[in-house]
Amino acid sequence: MTEIDARQLACPAPVLMTKDAVEKSQPEVIYIRVDNEASSQNVSRFLESRAYTVTVEPQGKEFYLTGTRGEGPFPEPAQEDRKDAVPAAERKIMVMICTDRMGYGDDELGLKLMVNFLKTLTEMGAELWRLVFVNNGVKLAVSGSAVLDVLRQLESEGIHILVCGTCLTHFDLLDQKQVGETTNMLDIVTAMQLADKVINI
Numbered sequence: 257m258t259e260i261d262a263r264q265l266a267c268p269a270p271v272l273m274t275k276d277a278v279e280k281s282q283p284e285v286i287y288i289r290v291d292n293e294a295s296s297q298n299v300s301r302f303l304e305s306r307a308y309t310v311t312v313e314p315q316g317k318e319f320y321l322t323g324t325r326g327e328g329p330f331p332e333p334a335q336e337d338r339k340d341a342v343p344a345a346e347r348k349i350m351v352m353i354c355t356d357r358m359g360y361g362d363d364e365l366g367l368k369l370m371v372n373f374l375k376t377l378t379e380m381g382a383e384l385w386r387l388v389f390v391n392n393g394v395k396l397a398v399s400g401s402a403v404l405d406v407l408r409q410l411e412s413e414g415i416h417i418l419v420c421g422t423c424l425t426h427f428d429l430l431d432q433k434q435v436g437e438t439t440n441m442l443d444i445v446t447a448m449q450l451a452d453k454v455i456n457i
Contacts, residue, residue: 258283258287270288273418276398286322349455350448352455353457354390355370372405374407391423394427400432407435420439420441
């Protein structure tokens with residue numbers, strides 16, 4: 257039996273904690289406590305994808321989830337359909353981030369989404385190769401950014417971070433850059449050519 261208290265944790269932390277526990281110990285029964293509906297649904301979907309039967313018991317503003325393993329072999333984690341010639345372990349994914357917020361409509365929500373997105377990038381595993389920050393995205397790599405610790409951790413794990421020098425200069429932030437390598441458009445274009453996949457945010 258495994259118990260996880262994921263209350264007061266923003267998405268995707270509850271799912272990642274559940275995923276880690278399931279993959280490490282493959283418990284027959286797992287209990288998770290969350291404090292919002294979105295986390296309850298996300299954790300439930302993950303457990304069901306791993307052959308657990310899930311019951312959810314709402315208690316006030318909190319949700320108590322119980323996952324019980326079914327019979328049969330433990331399913332392997334889902335893998336994407338690999339049609340290209342490059343093995344997954346050798347593929348290089350470049351993520352280009354052009355803004356310090358994700359989406360439109362509410363700036364505060366957009367910033368939270370971007371923070372959560374960057375925290376979750378490690379789930380790409382060894383395929384994550386380059387992070388490139390351009391335009392307003394460079395503000396994520398300077399003093400006061402909410403994701404500096406996340407970016408430093410990614411960099412320490414071997415992820416190459418490129419930050420547009422022209423953009424830093426435009427915003428008068430060059431001397432405030434705290435993480436990554438100041439770069440230029442030639443480096444960025446070259447990285448695009450070398451990448452097997454480019455994701456634009």
